[in-house]
Amino acid sequence: MLRHRLAALAVLAFASVPALAADCTVEIEGNDAMQFNKPAIEVSQSCKEFTVKLKHSGKMPKQAMGHNWVLAKTADVQAIAADGIAAGLPQNYVKAGDARVVAHTKIVGGGESDSVSFAPAKLAADGSYTYFCSFPGHSTLMKGTLKLVK
Numbered sequence: 001m002l003r004h005r006l007a008a009l010a011v012l013a014f015a016s017v018p019a020l021a022a023d024c025t026v027e028i029e030g031n032d033a034m035q036f037n038k039p040a041i042e043v044s045q046s047c048k049e050f051t052v053k054l055k056h057s058g059k060m061p062k063q064a065m066g067h068n069w070v071l072a073k074t075a076d077v078q079a080i081a082a083d084g085i086a087a088g089l090p091q092n093y094v095k096a097g098d099a100r101v102v103a104h105t106k107i108v109g110g111g112e113s114d115s116v117s118f119a120p121a122k123l124a125a126d127g128s129y130t131y132f133c134s135f136p137g138h139s140t141l142m143k144g145t146l147k148l149v150k
Helices: 002-015 074-087
Strands: 025-030 040-044 050-056 070-073 101-104 113-118 129-132 143-149
Antiparallel strands (some): 070 129
């Protein structure tokens, strides 16, 4: 009888534990010191959609210290950033229709936030990806790696 009660308690305890699922959302902050608070992001291949929530934790306006989050193949970062400067703030420092850009948020200033979602299926399992801020001059400091994981 005691064994049955212990078995029943074990089943109840196990049933109350949530199933482990991939986290398909990440929050990242940019600040007035031109820094992201995460040097790397891992994206599970099991995610159908992955969402990045960008928050500007500083106080400066977007015209002076705006930040966005742009994802691309590492080899394309410099060219995308250069083209973004020409596009200007009205285009969020991202050239319109740039096929090299996997995903990007809009430019946000102090206290503002934005988010973007993309399908991890767009990424190559062995690809090298970098996220960065394309505000002029920021991409040298504000960048990190994004890796697709199982």
